[in-house]
Amino acid sequence: MWFLIYYTLQNNIISGLFVGQNFVLLKEVDSTNNFLKELVSNSKPVIEGTVIMAENQYAGRGQQQNGWFAEPGKNLTFSVLLKPHFLPVTEQFDLVRAVSLGVFDALEPLLGAGLKIKWPNDIYYHDRKLGGMLIENMIQGGQIKNAIIGIGLNINQENFAPGMANPVSVKQILHKDYDLRTILSDICSHIEAWYLKLKAGKIADVRNSYLSRLYWLNEEKTFRTKGQQITGTIKNVCYNGLLVVENNIGEELEFSLKEIEFVH
Numbered sequence: 001m002w003f004l005i006y007y008t009l010q011n012n013i014i015s016g017l018f019v020g021q022n023f024v025l026l027k028e029v030d031s032t033n034n035f036l037k038e039l040v041s042n043s044k045p046v047i048e049g050t051v052i053m054a055e056n057q058y059a060g061r062g063q064q065q066n067g068w069f070a071e072p073g074k075n076l077t078f079s080v081l082l083k084p085h086f087l088p089v090t091e092q093f094d095l096v097r098a099v100s101l102g103v104f105d106a107l108e109p110l111l112g113a114g115l116k117i118k119w120p121n122d123i124y125y126h127d128r129k130l131g132g133m134l135i136e137n138m139i140q141g142g143q144i145k146n147a148i149i150g151i152g153l154n155i156n157q158e159n160f161a162p163g164m165a166n167p168v169s170v171k172q173i174l175h176k177d178y179d180l181r182t183i184l185s186d187i188c189s190h191i192e193a194w195y196l197k198l199k200a201g202k203i204a205d206v207r208n209s210y211l212s213r214l215y216w217l218n219e220e221k222t223f224r225t226k227g228q229q230i231t232g233t234i235k236n237v238c239y240n241g242l243l244v245v246e247n248n249i250g251e252e253l254e255f256s257l258k259e260i261e262f263v264h
């Protein structure tokens with residue numbers, strides 16, 4: 001069940017060339033990722049850059065089968081459709097990098113130096129989570145046919161349920177309310193800029209920029225892997241998205257998301 005409250009092709013609300021030009025605002029939906037996925041599966045072709053935003057998601061989904069909870073009307077919960085046909089499936093992590101950079105660059109003028117990208121694609125402010133992404137690629141014939149980029153960011157929410165891991169909102173940091181549409185518009189234009197760089201083959205720029213904004217990069221920290229705590233230092237992120245951590249005897253180990261946890 002969903003309610004559509006606003007649908008238009010508007011050039012005046014979302015700046016940029018194509019990301020957000022086709023914009024749908026839903027009063028309520030289970031998950032904007034589900035909605036967009038159904039839209040691309042069921043109907044006529046949906047144009048690249050379409051953005052679905054919800055005032056309320058009653059079954060928002062996060063990474064690793066977690067839920068995503070956001071107080072209605074106070075936060076950004078939206079999904080963007082991209083069609084990165086140019087990107088080899090083996091390099092799909094470059095899309096994660098480009099989108100993370102877009103979100104980062106839109107928020108950095110507001111939040112400054114405390115902002116980081118926590119591998120693989122969380123947005124952190126110091127040691128607290130401001131938001132995250134759920135990127136679902138639809139692969140067909142060895143090609144990424146559609147990428148559903150779901151983004152959740154805590155903007156004007158002031159209280160979080162106990163048990164949520166280290167959440168923070170823009171309002172808790174800056175002590176004032178922010179206009180959701182303005183932030184959304186900035187995010188869309190920055191995602192577009194990084195996506196176009198990727199499309200133009202500027203892979204080294206995308207990879208180096210992502211790495212330079214990484215939370216805990218080159219700092220000795222504690223991680224949990226295979227039920228054990230280890231001391232290590234993030235050194236790199238492989239082309240395929242694996243995290244490279246140097247342990248305390250100088251070995252470089254590679255981890256997927258399920259294999260390593262940051263210990264705060």
Ligand code: BTN
Binds near residue numbers: 033064132150151152
């Ligand atoms: C995470 O950090 O676990 C990822 C959170 C992603 C949440 C967003 S909100 C919009 C989109 N729709 C969903 O159901 N999930 C993503």
